[in-house]
Each structure stands twice: as structure tokens, then as C-alpha cells.
Amino acid sequence: MRSDDTILELRNIRKSYTLRRWPAPAETLRAVDGVSLSVRRGETLGVVGESGCGKSTVGQIASLMLPATAGSLTFKGVTLPAGRVTNRGRLRTQIQYVFQDPYSSLNPRFTIGRLLEDPLAIQRAGGRRERRQQVELMLERIGLDPSFAKRYPHELSGGQRQRIGIARALMLEPEFLVLDEPVSALDVSVQAQILNLLKELQQELALTYLFISHDLNVVHYVSDRVAVMYLGRIVELADVHALYAEPLHPYTQALVASIPAEPGSGPREAPVVEGELPDARRLPEGCAFRTRCPYAHERCGRTPELIEIRPGRQVACHLWTAFQ
Template sequence: MEHVAEKEVLLEIKSLKKYFPVKRDILQKLTRKNQKVVKAVDDVNFKVYKGETLALVGESGCGKSTTGRSLLRLIEPTAGNVYFEGKDIVTYSKQELKNIKKDMQIVFQDPFASLHPRMTVEEIIAEPLSIHKVGSREERRKKVEYLIEKVGLSPQMKKRYPHEFSGGQRQRIGIAKALALNPKFIICDEPVSALDVSVQAQVINLFKELQKQFSLTYLFISHDLSVVKHVSDRVGVMYLGKIVEIANTEDLFSRPAHPYTQALLSARPVIDEKNRMERIVLEGELPTPLNPPSGCRFHTRCPFKMEKCMQVEPTVKDLGTNHQVACHLHS
């Protein structure tokens, strides 16, 4: 995939935080202890350029999906700003947010759970059009048929229900629904992880084709580095609620700068033995976001940790060529 020539910022995230309060037991309430919080997303900053695919990768529980859902305010951010086309949608009212949702959509991981089981394909895809009162009934019908064909399904399938389709077909229906309002930006939240490998390739290629046809911008959330390398222009690596590295895809895969990124890449399967990295095995348990380590959050598992790493949180360093890393090794 070619990199975006002119970098027009479509979405900018500044100091985004999402903390989930932990329920206190009776003893904690009686002693009036401060309520603990899970710091799922903690001071995340990045930009998404118009027409590109930015991938977010990391281990399960690192905050990838929470970040994506916070951007759309499917869950409300605790703090921070989300600028879409220069406007902070965190401050938007419900009506303003409803209007902006035309331009921002999401494709979920589990296509079966995200589709209403008692609605036909036609009703599912037409639902956003009905909610936003777009077009007449006949225009909606034609739009539905057009989208069904665009995602590789037959218009004759429009009267069927979700349970009558395979996993890959259901995901295509979810993609068609996301496209109904002609959005500019789509969050793809682990969109192929629940599919068979052979079907994954078909759906990934569909995403790329639709991006060209509809001038789409993607935030692609995944833990599969092979998929990410194929589909993304840039990659952001998350660890325990923070982005530790972000770079152009080719640069990140050939010259990973953060020890955590190096460990992730060393674990991915490769066909060509010449491109195989020496396996880096991380020792120790993954810390909890309920009580993250001081300093660099990765220091408890890092093979290169220094005294400074345990005390001082690293700032983001610019390595040039759009490559940024938060690590004391590069200070």
C-alpha cells in the first residue's frame, strides 16, 4: 500500500485517557479508601492522516479496542481530546455526535454478535439510513443492493437472516452497514481475527479495495502482525495503555526501536528464514493496569532496563522519517 503523499490530518488524539472504576467491597467503603481505577488508556497521543491505514497493535488488554471505542464515544473518555477534521468531538452534544457519526463508523470483531439476529440483511444495512433519515424508501432499497454487491454478496441474499451466513459473509454484511452513510473514517476492531485464515485474506483485500473506491481512512486494530504488515501504512504499538512506538510500516518492521516492539516482531511466524529475527522471550508477568509500574511500564519485562527506567517515565523521541519511540535507550 502506498504511503499518503500529502499528509492532511483527519483525526488527532491528544492526551486520551480512559479509566474504569473498580467496585469497592464493603470493607473498603467502611474505611473510605479511595476508589481504585483500571487505567486502560493512559495519555495516548497520535494522528491519523486522510486516506491512510493506521494500525494499532499489542498484546490483549493493552488498550487497543478501548482506544478505538473512546474515539467514537461508544465509551466516554475520562480525559483528553479527539479532533475530527479540527473539531473536538469530546465536547459534542448527543445531537452533534449523531451528525458526526455519519462520517465515523466501526466494524466489530464478532460479526454475529454485532448483527441483529431478527433483522434481515436488507434491514440491517438500511438501519443507519433510516435513523439518519437519508433518502426515500426506494432510494434506500437501491443503496442496500448496491452495497451488498460492493462487499461481494448477491442481492438475492438481502431477505436472509444473519444465522444463514458464514462468518466471512457476516463480516461483509457488517462492512456494508458501516459504508451505508458514506463515512470518511472507519475503525476496524480486530475485523478478521474471528475468521478462518483463507477467509481473512479475502476480507482484508476487500478492505483495501473499498478504501480506494470510497477514499476511506482506517484505524485498524489487530494483534496479528502479518495482517498489519499487509494492510497498514503506519503502525502504533501499545503496551499497558500507552503507545510506545509509532512509525511507517516498512520502517517499523525493518528497524524496530522499542524492546517491546522487537519482542513482538521476533515472535511472528515468517516464511523466509533470511527475515527471521532471533526470538526474544519476555520474562515476568504482564503488569496490571490497576497498578502499573512506575517509570517505564515495560521495565519489569525489559531485557535492557536501567535504573532510570524504573523511576522516570520516558518521553517520546523523534528518530526521523516519521518514527517515534518512548524509550530511555534512545534519549
């Protein structure tokens, strides 16, 4: 349900691909299968799940980089139906994307100054002298000396390159950032620096984040709320502290239990999840998690809906929805 503080809302988003491998018949891969969520202004909504669960696809759709097969996206009251990624005008400058690998997302032939100035030049924002001043100010804002404008991407460390990736996303003064695994390629100590920088920028610039990661510790540190995805669907959505203290969906319980326990604390109890992740081209009928869930029941042959069982707490599991 959209409220006044909602900046972005996805309604029943679906994304599928048709795979053709002649002479075999065509197959359909459902990357995202009916995702609905809203992001509140100024918050960080974490999206977590195993590789292949569809979280990056959701991020690409939310950032208008990828058209949805079905569903709609509403950003600041403007609704775009499925298939629309063109004619988006000013919306595109207000939503920016930070990639997982900063090195491959930066043109190695351009200086850092050129890379940061290009978004302003494309939008014809100010003269060349003014744009260079903005580049220098942005470099200082992300903790780098203005002299970095003369360097090339290969001359920077991984953490410095990711700072440049963040700076480039901020050059057009967006309100909403999609952060796709922004620290997964960095050392732990550098991860902390980048995460702290993101928090500082969020406060300073009144930013809203959709933070995608497979690392539950990172998501716990940066997020206000967390959406857990499994094979294209959201299985649980809750406040970050409530979700980590009391995970309700069996899959979420297994994920949280996999986090290394703090010294002196006992082991976390969790259901035993066995078996391999199902092929996204041949998903089981009903609940996609049923083939690995120790609590699977006959009723799991029906797809559970994501419903609110407590204020701000949504779960898609028959263990909970059967009693609503």
C-alpha cells in the same frame, strides 16, 4: 502536530475506571494513559499490542462510542473535549465502527436488508424504495448477490457476516472507519478475502482506517503506519516497513521476533521478555515495560516520553530518548 492531511487527531487521551469491590478500597484502572496520535486522510493506521493494552478502548474513543476521561479529539477540524459523546451531529455519521464478532453485532431477528436499511431510515435518507436500491448496490459492492437482503444472519457464513458488518458501516457514506479485530474470528483464507475487500473499498471510496489487531502479519499487510501499544501507552510509532525491518523499542522487537520466519531465513534476534503482564490496577512507576525489559535501568523509573528520534519515527524508551 496536526497537518492539512490529518483527518483525526487524539491529544493526550486518557481513560480510567474506578473499580469498587466492597469492602476492599476502590481501585483505579488506567485503560488508556496519555495517548496522542494523528491519522492522515486516506491511510491505514494500524494499532497493535497484547490483549488488555488499551487498543480497543482507543478505537472506541476515536469512534465517539466512548467518552475519554481526559484529553481531546479533533475530527476534520472539529474538536471535542473529554467527556463529549453527545451532540456530535454530522460527525457521528462520518465515523463508523466495524466489530470483531459480526454475529453478535447483527440483530438475528432482522433480515440483512433491514439491517442495512436501518442506518438510512434513522437518518431519514431518501424514501423506502431508494433505500432498498442502496442496499442492493451495497451488497453488490461487497461481493454478495442482492438476494442476500432476504436472508437472516444465521444463514450466512462468518466471512459473509463480516462483509455485512462492513456494508452496514458504509451505508451512511463515512470517511473514517475503526476496524476492531475485523478478521480475527475468520479462517486464514477468508481473512485474506476480507482484507483485500477492505483495501479495494478504501481505494474506491477514499476511506481512512484505524485498524486494530493483535496479529502482526495482518497489520503488516494492511497498514501504512503502525502504533505499538503497551499497557495504555504508545511505545513506538513508525512507517510499517521501517518498524518491521528495524523495531527500536524492546517490546516491539519482541513482537516482531514472534512472527514466524519465512522458510530459509534465519531466526530473528530479539531481547528475551520474561514475566507476566503487570496488573493494570497497579502499574509500576515510570516505564510500564521495565518489569519485563532485559535492558531496564535506574532511569526507567521515570516515564519516557514518546518523541520523534527520526523523521516519522517515534519511540518512548530511555534507550533512545537519553541521547536526544
